[in-house]
Amino acid sequence: MPxxxxxxxxxxxxxxxxxxxxxELPPPAVYSEGNNPxxxxxxxxxxxxxxxxxxxxxxxxxxxxxxxxxxxMMTVAVKGKTVAEVQAFVRRFKHMMTLTNESExxxxxxxxxxxxxxxxxxxxxxxxxxxxLGWNTLLEALTEAIK
Amino acid sequence: MVTTLTEASHNMSFDSAVIRRDFPLxxxxxxxxxxxxxxxxxxxxxxxxxxxxxxxxxRESYAPINRSAYTLAANATEQYEGARAAVxxxxxxxxxxxxVFTKNATEALNLIVSxxxxxxxxxxxxxxxxHMEHHANIVPWQMLQQERGIELRWVPLTSDxxxxxxxxxxxxxxxxxxxxxxxxxxxxxxxxxxxLCAAAHAAGAISIVDACQSVPHSPSDVQSWGADFATFSGHxxxxxxGVGVLWGREELLEAMPPFLGGGNMITDVRLDGFTCAELxxxxxxxxxxxxxxxxxxxxxxYLTNIGMANVRQHEISLSxxxxxxxxxxxxxxxxxxxxxxxxxRGATFSFAFxxxxxxxxxxxxxxxNVCVRAGHHCAKPLMKIIGANATTRxxxxxxxxxxxxxxxxxxxxxxxDIF
Ligand SMILES: Cc1ncc(COP(=O)(O)O)c(C=O)c1O
Numbered sequence: 323m324p325x326x327x328x329x330x331x332x333x334x335x336x337x338x339x340x341x342x343x344x345x346e347l348p349p350p351a352v353y354s355e356g357n358n359p360x361x362x363x364x365x366x367x368x369x370x371x372x373x374x375x376x377x378x379x380x381x382x383x384x385x386x387x388x389x390x391x392x393x394x395m396m397t398v399a400v401k402g403k404t405v406a407e408v409q410a411f412v413r414r415f416k417h418m419m420t421l422t423n424e425s426e427x428x429x430x431x432x433x434x435x436x437x438x439x440x441x442x443x444x445x446x447x448x449x450x451x452x453x454x455l456g457w458n459t460l461l462e463a464l465t466e467a468i469k
Numbered sequence: 470m471v472t473t474l475t476e477a478s479h480n481m482s483f484d485s486a487v488i489r490r491d492f493p494l495x496x497x498x499x500x501x502x503x504x505x506x507x508x509x510x511x512x513x514x515x516x517x518x519x520x521x522x523x524x525x526x527x528r529e530s531y532a533p534i535n536r537s538a539y540t541l542a543a544n545a546t547e548q549y550e551g552a553r554a555a556v557x558x559x560x561x562x563x564x565x566x567x568x569v570f571t572k573n574a575t576e577a578l579n580l581i582v583s584x585x586x587x588x589x590x591x592x593x594x595x596x597x598x599x600h601m602e603h604h605a606n607i608v609p610w611q612m613l614q615q616e617r618g619i620e621l622r623w624v625p626l627t628s629d630x631x632x633x634x635x636x637x638x639x640x641x642x643x644x645x646x647x648x649x650x651x652x653x654x655x656x657x658x659x660x661x662x663x664x665l666c667a668a669a670h671a672a673g674a675i676s677i678v679d680a681c682q683s684v685p686h687s688p689s690d691v692q693s694w695g696a697d698f699a700t701f702s703g704h705x706x707x708x709x710x711g712v713g714v715l716w717g718r719e720e721l722l723e724a725m726p727p728f729l730g731g732g733n734m735i736t737d738v739r740l741d742g743f744t745c746a747e748l749x750x751x752x753x754x755x756x757x758x759x760x761x762x763x764x765x766x767x768x769x770x771y772l773t774n775i776g777m778a779n780v781r782q783h784e785i786s787l788s789x790x791x792x793x794x795x796x797x798x799x800x801x802x803x804x805x806x807x808x809x810x811x812x813x814r815g816a817t818f819s820f821a822f823x824x825x826x827x828x829x830x831x832x833x834x835x836x837x838n839v840c841v842r843a844g845h846h847c848a849k850p851l852m853k854i855i856g857a858n859a860t861t862r863x864x865x866x867x868x869x870x871x872x873x874x875x876x877x878x879x880x881x882x883x884x885x886d887i888f
Contacts, residue, residue, distance in 0.1 A: 326836050330829075330887055360844060363828075363858065384858045386828035387888070452828060 328442030329449065330387065337391035342398050345380040352466040355383075356459030358451055363389055367459045371467040374405050381456060388440075388449050393456030395437050400460070405468055412457050419443065419450050483779040485787075489868040491516040491771075498838075505839040505876045510654050510682060510817045510846075510864030512704045515768075519707055522767035523760050534759055535733060535750070549759055552766025553749070559769045560680075560699065561690040562716050569715040569722070569752040570762055574681045575605040577700035577715035578648075580728045580752065581677060582609040585698075588726055589645065592618040596646045597674070599624040599632055599660075600854050601653040604847040606679045610648070624649070626854065630656045630807050632665075641672035648677035652686070655846045655862065656807040656855075657788075657814040659683065666695040675721070681705060685772075685866070686815055687781040691716055703761065708768035712761040715752070722748050729754040780867045784816040787865050791818060791874045798878050799823075802885075806855050816865035819846070822881060825888050827861040833887060837880035839863075 347353070347368035357364040365383035369376065379397045396415075400408050414432040416422050418441060443453045489495050492514045497504050506514060532545035550565070557565040571577040586609075590596070596610050600623050613619055622640055627633045632649075641647065647669035652659045662678055669676040675697040680689060684699075685706035691699050698717045704710040717725075727734055727745055731754040737744040745751045772780065788811035795803050795818070804821040808814040822830060827843035834841055842862045845852045852858065863877055 326833060326887070329832065335888070386826035388828070446832065449828070449832070 324442075324445035328445055331439040331442060333395075333436055333439045334387065334391045337394040338387040341381075341390055341394040343380050343394065343401075344382065346382055347378055347380050351378065352463055354459050354463035354466060356455050356462070358385070358389070358455050360451065363452070363455065365389065365393060365456050365459055367393075367456060367463045369460070369463040369467050371405065371464070374468075376400050376403055376405070376408060379460075385455065386449075386452050388443060388452040389455045392437075392440055392443075392453045395440075396456055396460060399435065399437060405464060408460070408464060412461055415440075415457055416454065419454055421450070421454065483775070483783055485783060485868055485870045488775065489870065491518065492868050493517060493520070495868055500838075502838050505837070505873045505880075507863040507865060507869065507873060507877060508840045508842050509685075509705070509866035509869075510815075510862065511842050512710065513685065513707050513866055514868065515709065515764075516707055516771050518771040519709065519764045519767045523709060523764040526760050526763045531760065533756065545759065548763050548766070549757075552762045552769070555766045555769045555773075556714055557716075559689065559773060560684065560716060561692050563692065564719065566748045567716055567719050567722065569717070569749045570757055571700075571713040571715050571752075572711060572758070573704070573713035574679065574700045574702040575713070577713050578605050578677075578679065579609045580715055581698050581700070581717070582613050584725045584728045584752075585675075585721065586610075586613050586619075586646075587617075588724075590617060590619050593620060595620045595622055595644045596648065597622045597624065597640055597644045597669075599649045600626050601632070601656060601658065601851050602648075602650055602848065603654055603679065603681070604849070605681075606648055606650060606677075607850065629809070630658050630855075631813070632658075632660055634664075634668075637665075637668055638672070641668060641674060644669070644672055644674045646677060647672075647674045648679065650679040650681070651683035652815050652817075653807075653848075653851070654682050654817065655819050655848050655851055655860070657817040657819075658808055659687075659813055659815060662694045662696070666697075670695065682815060682817070686777075686784055688777040697721055703765040703768065706765075706768055707771055708765035709758075709761045711758045712765050714765075719748065722752070727751055727754070731755045733757075775867065783867060784865065785811045787869060787871065787874070788814060788816045790871050791816065791863075791865070791877075794874055794878055795820070799881070803881075806857065806860060816869075817862065818864070819860040819862045821857060821860060823885055823888070825884055827859045829888065830861045830881070830884050833884040834861075834877070834880045837876060837883070839877055839880045841877075 351368050351370040353368045355366050363385035368380040370378040381393050410429050417428040443449050494514050532542040534546040534549045553568050554565045557568045625633045651662050666676040678696045678699040680699045680701045684701040703712040734754040735743045736746050802823045806819045831843035844859050
């Protein structure tokens with residue numbers, strides 16, 4: 323059995339206890355909702371995109387330590403990035419979560435920084451859905467924002 | 470349905486530590502630690518009696534049923550029908566013709582809604598459900614609602630997690646069907662089945678008992694319940710997955726149109742139509758789960774030998790132990806969503822613990838090989854009503870001991886260490 327310390331790294335617990343960018347954004351910011359039907363977790367990502375750049379991002383909802391901290395770290399990382407950068411970043415994260423297929427190109431030079439701490443989730447396959455919930459929801463919000 | 474201490478034919482020889490040895494998987498160790506299986510409300514483990522009966526059947530007797538004249542097939546049919554008779558006896562059905570094998574309880578409920586429901590309900594007809602139903606007793610009705618425009622009404626809960634029956638008479642007024650669970654798979658609450666069936670009949674409604682959570686854990690008597698239909702799953706009662714049971718009063722089953730069409734459910738098929746087979750074949754289209762039915766028969770025999778009153782008695786004692794243990798040890802740090810009186814509940818405990826998310830709790834308990842379920846337990850409307858997105862659920866069965874409960878409590882402590 324993989325050790326639980328691979329999952330609950332300090333940085334992850336820190337973002338869980340003190341989530342960054344929690345809250346909502348008023349229109350014209352857009353939002354998307356995601357949920358994990360297995361556990362009933364739900365998340366909302368609010369996104370303010372202007373001139374092709376993520377000006378602000380916030381999230382609300384309920385979830386386990388992995389989904390909450392993963393989303394919190396994600397919001398910190400994507401703020402200020404261009405839409406294209408965010409898309410490459412999400413692909414890079416999903417690649418780490420073993421969720422990209424071979425035909426997708428992943429830019430290995432994209433650095434995940436703190437988010438590398440979530441690498442351990444891969445050893446607990448049921449939790450991959452928790453870790454990616456916020457990210458999939460972000461992609462949906464992004465599609466909405468650039469429509 | 471509540472078996473009290475005096476009613477139960479209390480068998481002093483019942484010992485869960487001994488029973489446990491009948492279940493090979495429970496002897497398994499992971500990382501040198503024993504397995505603490507507390508997810509039987511989800512699905513139960515299997516005793517050797519069931520595993521061997523299925524393996525022997527497949528090794529020695531496997532053949533098609535109802536179709537062939539050769540001896541092997543005749544013997545397989547006999548075993549299959551023997552299991553049907555055993556199940557009928559187990560729940561005190563009037564005859565084996567009232568037992569229909571399905572895939573699981575979910576299919577059995579869908580069968581009732583699709584066949585009886587479509588034949589008997591029209592726009593505006595009312596079906597009464599309760600706030601503590603499993604999705605399997607909600608969604609099929611909602612599907613019929615979309616198709617037919619039937620109305621769904623709900624019996625609410627009291628603050629101590631019982632059905633609030635104060636307005637039952639008015640809720641039942643004009644109702645055609647009252648369909649309810651005999652025991653909540655989330656709260657553990659045991660419902661007064663006889664009383665609810667009687668109230669339904671007094672209002673001119675039929676009663677459907679989703680008996681999935683009670684048949685494995687306590688004596689069942691569909692005749693004394695006064696029910697019209699009951700449904701349950703083999704896999705929660707020491708039997709294999711892949712087989713469930715629909716019991717229905719013969720007159721009702723007789724009058725119902727078939728559910729699935731195909732082989733086995735007909736006596737004649739012509740280019741211009743078909744003639745249905747007699748009960749219960751009428752509702753068993755296609756090749757059934759033959760070995761699984763034989764396994765369910767063995768499970769019923771196994772449970773009968775132990776005695777369902779003894780199982781119930783054991784779970785009352787264990788519930789009492791678990792409730793005391795968790796509340797004494799954790800006080801306000803634990804919230805158990807369910808009745809406090811062990812006589813009014815099964816040994817299924819959903820709880821919130823120190824604000825730690827159920828997913829995280831179950832992950833940490835897994836480090837101690839404690840298997841619990843985290844989530845909404847297929848009862849999302851109920852979860853919303855009790856104000857939880859998810860809970861952790863520990864559910865005990867005949868093979869669980871007080872040691873299992875102790876390990877659960879110790880493992881919960883380690884969850885607090887991490888968070
Ligand atoms: C009360 C209740 N009803 C119905 C079901 C559905 O059973 P199955 O999934 O075996 O069809 C369950 C299973 O969890 C249950 O607990």
